Amino acid sequence: MNKTAQIKKNYKLIKFQKLIIVSILIGFLAAFLGVVLKTITEYYEEIFFHQANTNPIFYIIFPVFSLSVIYFLREYLFKKKENKGIKEIFESTNSKSKNLPSYKIPSHFINGLLTVIFGGSTGIEVSTVVASATIGAVAQRKQNVFRQYKTELICAGIAAGITALFSSPIAGILFALEVISKKVSRAFLLTNLIAVSIAFGLIVILDEKPIFNVLITTWHLQAIPYFILLGILAGLNSVYLTRSVLLFKSQFSKIKTPHFKIILGSLILGISLLIFPQLYGEGYHAIKEIFIRPNEIVLTFTLALSYIGILLLKPIVTSATLASGGDGGVFAPSLFIGAFLGFLLSLTLNTYFNANVIPINFVIIGMAAVLSASIHAPFTAIFLVCGLINNYTLFVPILVVCLISKYTAKMIYPYTVYTFSPTLAK
Template sequence: MTSTIRNFQFQKLLKLTIVSILIGFLSAFLGLALKKLTEHYEEIFSQQATTNPIYYVLFPIFGLSVIYFLREYIFKKKENKGIKEIFESTNSKSHNLASSKISSHFVNGLLTVIFGGSTGIEVSTVVASATIGSVAHRKQNIFSEYKTEFICAGIAAGITALFSSPIAGILFALEVISRKITRSFLVSNLIAVTTAFVLIYILKEEPLFSVDITTWHLKSIPYFILLGILSGSISVYLTKCVLFFKGQFSKINVHYYKIIIGSCILSASLLIFPQLYGEGYHAIKQIIVNPNEIKLTLSLVMTFIGILILKPIVTSATLASGGDGGVFAPSLFIGAFLGLLLALLLNTFLGANVIPLNFIIIGMAAVLSASIHAPFTAIFLVCGLTNNYTLFLPILVVCLISKYTAKMIYPFTVYTYSPSLVK
């Protein structure tokens, strides 16, 4: 009897391992494919728009229209709700993520960003990879109890592929989705992210941002604290913008009116600030090249303030009018520009002599931490993006400050907000 039980447990563990490897590989491959396609075509389309600004008007309305057509006639009118779809699935034994979510989020996420939608592919990847885990859990009755674990394994592998950080993948699945740790969670997620990391190692994936960070100074700690408070505050602005626009657009009965209004907001903003096009990673790469040589001028201050005010608005308009995405990339973008602006102001008016590059990197992590209430995910994700852990300690401090600042001002994120919670 004992040997039979042991044999059953061994077979179960073996199947769990094999399925976790498959989930890790498929989720990572999907994430990498979406990442590469998006980078390639976003660069092409954004260059065309830079050369001929009329495309800033044409691309958004075309992209959102195609997404609407696909949703209506190809994806069976199923609305993409983002990460809330995952919560609906993990909180219910009967509700599962439809397999069509893999293709719909992949295609719609790609189209949203390459045609100028001011968001990122991260949430599209997360939901698509979560669906891979959901499909795997349904294939054998033996895995019926591992629904959340397999969904999290897919998510963790997808995040690992996008940001080259297995720790960030597991932490995101734990902090945002599962919120509890079990032995089966550890086994499935560790195997999935290891598989994903092996794949990106074989493919020689480079960090998204190439930076050379060598030191930070204790005298900067008060300024880091200030950055954390500002990051928490602006993240609340981003969250409230998204919720406000979604609420207002939900009152519009004719969907194409949503597309027209959203496109007008997006096009007008892109004509003023082309940096807002797509994910915005291209703009971050420009400011991290040599931020020490950037001189503070009135026009630069006005540009940065305009970008910081408009980014949450255009992100919200993109999502509310039917675009696919979330707040990952916008948070990193806002944090980078906020950090640089603060560093330039401190150096110019207070003679603080802080290192602008450090503030850019810490700002990215801080705004992301506050936007999703997941500080440890933000820490390892940004360190993975830069492949540099020199700033680990100040990032840790600032991420915690920004998260709790945001929670004090407004207790919800775009993932956790529900109208019933505020009644």
């Protein structure tokens, strides 16, 4: 072997070693950020939600307070720039010149936390994703040897962050692949597998429990026609959510006075929370209530109207939260809508058609179906929801329904909140 070939071989080895080290660091930091944000959010959301339940006036005060604080933080601390969510990641990965600035880490962490704990009807998932992506982006800029791996290292941060939130390394990698990268390379596999392994190891050490404690035992073949119906309804609901978010953002962007945006968004959110407290924050507390003896709940006219009202209002309050300055995305709202849609459908089938379906199965499958249709990422939705409950019994029906919901949504409206732009729509 000549000297030039030996130098090239040594260089490749050094680059490979550095890529492994940086992937380990990204995996740990992104996962740690995700776990901390998740833990703090759950703790304080419960406290503030209890206070609002005790004194309903806080349903109005909390959104005004949080959106005002977020506005002043953006205005005076975070360079007067609004957070664009996952679109910021697309802008960075699709351009050699655009980068995710390091201030996006504290910006999304703080703003996402403030939005959810004070009742903003969204979740911390997108805040975690962008902050985790920024960790990867910052690491990528530290050495010239990483310049060619910009997308791979950003995806490694994202995959680790998703793993930390949902205890599913597969969902983390699939989300990075289906939504962000859309292509697989050896560098992508290396960096992302290492990052999610470190992230999963961290949550095992910390003994992080699944978000939902649910016992799934079986499903029946005769329920397949009803699952198909659920998939179609999930696709329709996801389009309603997507169009609502885009419409509200478009209309609110015409309001030039920030204070009017805050007041209008807070009023829509606050009044909705007074009517349906289930809409508070990411809504996981309301989903957990569904899991308490679901087979014993009888569908009455009043209950049906309540669930329909929740399904109609959730996209509106989510849209108002985001359009008026809140930080978040459609992950948690999709899971919330899917849970209530699945539960309402199962109760309707059992009450009026004697279908004898298992309500808890419809709740779980509905969560995955609406998420799949909302982000056009069925395989991410499958593993993410199975990770949420730490159970894969429903894998086959979830797969079928997620594909149906995605393609139903795409046939009606081809964009997601991540991929839409006014120029594409023309």
